[in-house]
Amino acid sequence: MNRYEKAAAAAVALMVLAAGAIFLFAPTDALQGPVQRIFYLHVSSAIAAYGCFAVVLLGGAIYLRSENLAADRLARAGAVVGLVFTTVCLVMGMLWAKPIWGAFWTWDARLTSTLVLWIIYAGYLLVRRLAEPGRQAARFAAVVGIFGFVDVPVVHFSVTWWRTVHPGPVIVNDALPPEMLATFLFTMACTLALATVMIAIRYRLETLAAGPVPEAAKVVAAVGSPDAEPVR
Amino acid sequence: MSSTITIALAVARKDLRAEWRTRELVPALAQFVVLALVIANFGFQIDARNAPTIAPGVLWMALVFAGLVAFGRTFAAEREQASLEAMLMTPASPVAIFAGKALGATLLLVGCEAVLLPALTLFFGTPLSFPIIATVLLATIGMAALGCLFAAMVARVRARELLLPLLTLPLWIPFIVAGGQAVQVAMGASGTYDQALALLIDFDILFVVLTSLAARFVLDE
Numbered sequence: 001m002n003r004y005e006k007a008a009a010a011a012v013a014l015m016v017l018a019a020g021a022i023f024l025f026a027p028t029d030a031l032q033g034p035v036q037r038i039f040y041l042h043v044s045s046a047i048a049a050y051g052c053f054a055v056v057l058l059g060g061a062i063y064l065r066s067e068n069l070a071a072d073r074l075a076r077a078g079a080v081v082g083l084v085f086t087t088v089c090l091v092m093g094m095l096w097a098k099p100i101w102g103a104f105w106t107w108d109a110r111l112t113s114t115l116v117l118w119i120i121y122a123g124y125l126l127v128r129r130l131a132e133p134g135r136q137a138a139r140f141a142a143v144v145g146i147f148g149f150v151d152v153p154v155v156h157f158s159v160t161w162w163r164t165v166h167p168g169p170v171i172v173n174d175a176l177p178p179e180m181l182a183t184f185l186f187t188m189a190c191t192l193a194l195a196t197v198m199i200a201i202r203y204r205l206e207t208l209a210a211g212p213v214p215e216a217a218k219v220v221a222a223v224g225s226p227d228a229e230p231v232r
Numbered sequence: 233m234s235s236t237i238t239i240a241l242a243v244a245r246k247d248l249r250a251e252w253r254t255r256e257l258v259p260a261l262a263q264f265v266v267l268a269l270v271i272a273n274f275g276f277q278i279d280a281r282n283a284p285t286i287a288p289g290v291l292w293m294a295l296v297f298a299g300l301v302a303f304g305r306t307f308a309a310e311r312e313q314a315s316l317e318a319m320l321m322t323p324a325s326p327v328a329i330f331a332g333k334a335l336g337a338t339l340l341l342v343g344c345e346a347v348l349l350p351a352l353t354l355f356f357g358t359p360l361s362f363p364i365i366a367t368v369l370l371a372t373i374g375m376a377a378l379g380c381l382f383a384a385m386v387a388r389v390r391a392r393e394l395l396l397p398l399l400t401l402p403l404w405i406p407f408i409v410a411g412g413q414a415v416q417v418a419m420g421a422s423g424t425y426d427q428a429l430a431l432l433i434d435f436d437i438l439f440v441v442l443t444s445l446a447a448r449f450v451l452d453e
Contacts, residue, residue, distance in 0.1 A: 119402045
């Protein structure tokens with residue numbers, strides 16, 4: 001196993017532990033019943049998505065400033081992983097909304113702004129695909145990533161700015177019993193670890209796709225190119 | 233700074249003169265928005281009772297799609313003639329050129345709004361008041377900044393007709409949220425007009441500043 005496979009295995013093991021905490025340790029909600037257990041992964045994946053899009057913003061800003069290709073690859077990895085976590089957040093939210101609100105979807109400020117977030121970063125990936133690969137794609141994507149991040153605070157503060165049915169922040173308001181809080185914090189830490197590993201693997205893939213890596217060049221220098229005459 | 237404004241005004245004047253000589257875009261857009269109203273009429277079964285609730289939605293729908301066409305055309309002519317490269321080779325700063333293009337496109341869209349708003353009043357019987365005009369004009373500023381930035385971007389990209397709405401519409405949504413609320417209130421719905429208008433001005437400032445910072449990277453490419 002190389003270190004990426006090890007990290008992936010560790011992240012999956014952490015998520016299994018988190019599932020254990022969610023289903024075995026956390027108490028059942030008195031009002032909503034077992035469906036409330038969606039909360040832990042739903043909120044964690046939203047926070048992981050914010051983090052990923054912050055990586056996109058930072059990577060894009062660094063790329064525009066210094067044309068650093070590594071920063072661009074990091075931004076791209078962040079966008080893919082962030083889109084995955086936004087999808088998880090939306091789907092889990094819909095599954096939770098059906099029994100509690102009575103419908104999969106309401107045109108609530110937070111739901112709508114999260115959907116817009118998803119569309120923006122899907123557009124980000126489309127720009128990468130359609131623009132001329134290289135400097136143009138990287139620059140255009142960086143601009144989209146920076147503009148798109150404007151929606152992240154809108155999603156976050158939508159529950160305070162507008163009247164919504166979506167509940168507001170429960171963590172900072174100290175509204176959770178200690179077992180639920182502990183489960184949530186553990187799940188969030190595991191989800192963030194998973195997101196970090198996913199970004200690292202995606203970054204590695206981007207690096208490999210970008211061309212020969214230094215290690216490979218070193219190997220070629222030591223043993224000679226495979227195309228060269230075999231040594232007799 | 234003053235040279236930036238001079239260049240921007242010169243570029244805008246050039247675009248407006250080209251439009252005045254050909255008279256292509258504004259008549260086409262005007263016809264488009266009137267058609268949108270006709271289609272809305274059949275889609276919604278409009279009568280005097282439901283017109284004030286439907287009219288704001290129809291207004292923003294028509295405006296958004298007219299805006300996409302207008303901003304998409306801004307850089308299309310330059311691309312067809314390959315004249316953008318020539319303009320960028322001059323010592324003028326890309327930001328000034330971009331500001332001029334955006335200004336020209338904004339004025340063309342305002343020309344289209346000058347048809348849309350009276351037509352809405354005529355067909356839907358809604359009031360044509362100062363608050364409605366102010367809202368639409370304020371939304372136009374921010375929408376034009378974003379629309380022109382992404383139009384400049386997609387002008388050099390494959391499948392540009394596809395990509396422009398995909399990039400622009402999600403970022404226009406804040407303007408439609410705030411502007412939609414303001415127009416609904418101005419047409420008789422309950423709510424606060426001032427708050428929506430203040431939000432609209434905030435978004436205008438935010439996106440005009442962000443766009444002016446980003447324009448260099450998009451045009452330079």
